[in-house]
Each structure stands twice: as structure tokens, then as C-alpha cells.
Amino acid sequence: MTGNGVQPALEPELGSALRSFADHRTVLVALDFDGVMAPLVDRAEDACPLPENAHALASLTGLAGVHTALVSGRALESLTAVAAPPAATLLIGSHGAERRLGPDAPPLILTDTQQAALAAAERTLESLSATVPGSWVEHKPAGRVLHVRQVSDPAQARDVVGTAETALTTLAGEHPEITVGHGKAVLETSVVRADKGQGLELLRQTTGADAVLFAGDDVTDEAGFARLRPGVDVGIKVGQGPTAAPFRIAGPQALAGVLQAVAQWRA
Numbered sequence: 001m002t003g004n005g006v007q008p009a010l011e012p013e014l015g016s017a018l019r020s021f022a023d024h025r026t027v028l029v030a031l032d033f034d035g036v037m038a039p040l041v042d043r044a045e046d047a048c049p050l051p052e053n054a055h056a057l058a059s060l061t062g063l064a065g066v067h068t069a070l071v072s073g074r075a076l077e078s079l080t081a082v083a084a085p086p087a088a089t090l091l092i093g094s095h096g097a098e099r100r101l102g103p104d105a106p107p108l109i110l111t112d113t114q115q116a117a118l119a120a121a122e123r124t125l126e127s128l129s130a131t132v133p134g135s136w137v138e139h140k141p142a143g144r145v146l147h148v149r150q151v152s153d154p155a156q157a158r159d160v161v162g163t164a165e166t167a168l169t170t171l172a173g174e175h176p177e178i179t180v181g182h183g184k185a186v187l188e189t190s191v192v193r194a195d196k197g198q199g200l201e202l203l204r205q206t207t208g209a210d211a212v213l214f215a216g217d218d219v220t221d222e223a224g225f226a227r228l229r230p231g232v233d234v235g236i237k238v239g240q241g242p243t244a245a246p247f248r249i250a251g252p253q254a255l256a257g258v259l260q261a262v263a264q265w266r267a
């Protein structure tokens, strides 16, 4: 939203793509959370969706033929705590490793090998984090995340991320389940191979959607954009940075305008 409380106008090409999208019989609106529904903040537990985004998501969720989903890198428990999504909104967490597609969603269960790999990755990240004030390690069912947003010296933040990446890559020689990925002021490791593209495909199959809208801000969202069908689905990059998404909006404050446009054309 702009300073005077008015949603910025949509770019004409995006407006026209949303109009065509809304004309499909069944649609899926899938949204990343951090940096899309909610502005990025220092502490992950303090993230909060912009009220206009939360309201627009709730409005869309109640419409006939419209499915909504959050597709997040967060653990499902953390996602539901900060996003407080509508009950009917489908959830993909841990970058695709966790799913809540109905009331009986099975919990993620790790094999003994995955648990051993996760414990080893955790020891590596915790010991590095202990040497860098301001850094901390987030625990998720399938992974661990080294956060450096609150490290005051950018060079120190870069160094610890680089050291951690090298250490985890070495550890992956012993524990091949370990994967490593970058995000915004984080280094993530997981012992379950999954990505948001797989999560989106699962949502598409589950909902039977004829068209999918996906909005994301981070490098991990590119796996989602890669699964979209040109001319049918709508991919929206939120904020700056290279992307395969054909459309872009400035930030979370511009998302409600997108959601409201779809809601208006579906009503």
C-alpha cells in the first residue's frame, strides 16, 4: 500500500494476465510467506502478514472455485503460528517437505539415517553460531537454518555463512541426505529432498486447478516459477533480484492489489 493507504495500480500486463487467470473454472492462488505476505524482520517469530494481505487472502479463500495455499520454507508449526491462515488454506512447509492438505495431514517422519544426518548438521551449525554474536540456528523438522540477519558486521555474516556452507558440504560426503541452500540472510540445510516446485505440483493435482498463480521473493521460489505454464499460470516475483517469473511487484505492500484484482473478477 502507498503512504496514503491506496493500493498501487497494477502494471497493465499483469492486470491482463490476472484477468485471464481469473476466468479459469478452478484456480489456485499459492503464496510464499516471508517477503511476500509479510515484510522481512529481524526475528523469524516476529514476522506478521500485512493486514491487507491477510484480509485479501481470507476473502479469496471463501470464493467458489478458488483454492488458496501458502508455500513456505518455514516449518508448518512456525508457518501456522505467524501466518494464522484461514482453515481452508492449504499449506506446504519446509520448502515442500511438509504438507497440510487436509485435516488428517500425516506428520513428517525421518528415517534413522536422516535423523543422524540432521544431528550432525545441527552440531556443525550450532558450534559455528556460538562464535558469532547475533547469529542463531532455527530448528525445523527436516532441517536447520543458520540466521545472520542480526549479525552487525556484514563481513562476519558473510564469512560464517561461507564457513558453514563449506563445513556442511564436507559433512554431506559422510551423510548424503544433507542438502544446503541459500536464502535471505540465512543458510539452510535439509535432510529431506524437496522443493517448492514439487509442492506446487502437488497442490495443482490435489485441487485440480486449471490455472495457478504463484508469488515468491527468494531464490527457493524459483523452483516454483519453473513449474508454471506460460500463458496459463501467473508467476510473480516480489521485490528485486533475478527471476524466471514473467511479472514483478515491488514488495509485500503491493500484493493485496493482486489478490483483490483476482477476488473482484471472481466475485
Ligand SMILES: O=P(O)(O)OC[C@H]1O[C@H](O[C@H]2O[C@H](CO)[C@@H](O)[C@H](O)[C@H]2O)[C@H](O)[C@@H](O)[C@@H]1O
Binding pocket: 032, 033, 034, 035, 039, 040, 041, 042, 043, 044, 045, 047, 071, 072, 073, 074, 075, 138, 145, 147, 149, 183, 184, 185, 186, 188, 218
Ligand atoms: O519460503 P518463505 O515463507 O519465504 O520462508 C523462507 C524462510 O523464512 C524465514 O526466514 C526469513 O524471514 C525471517 C523473518 O522475516 C528473516 O529474519 C530471515 O532473514 C529470512 O531468511 C524462516 O525463518 C526460514 O525458516 C524460512 O526458510
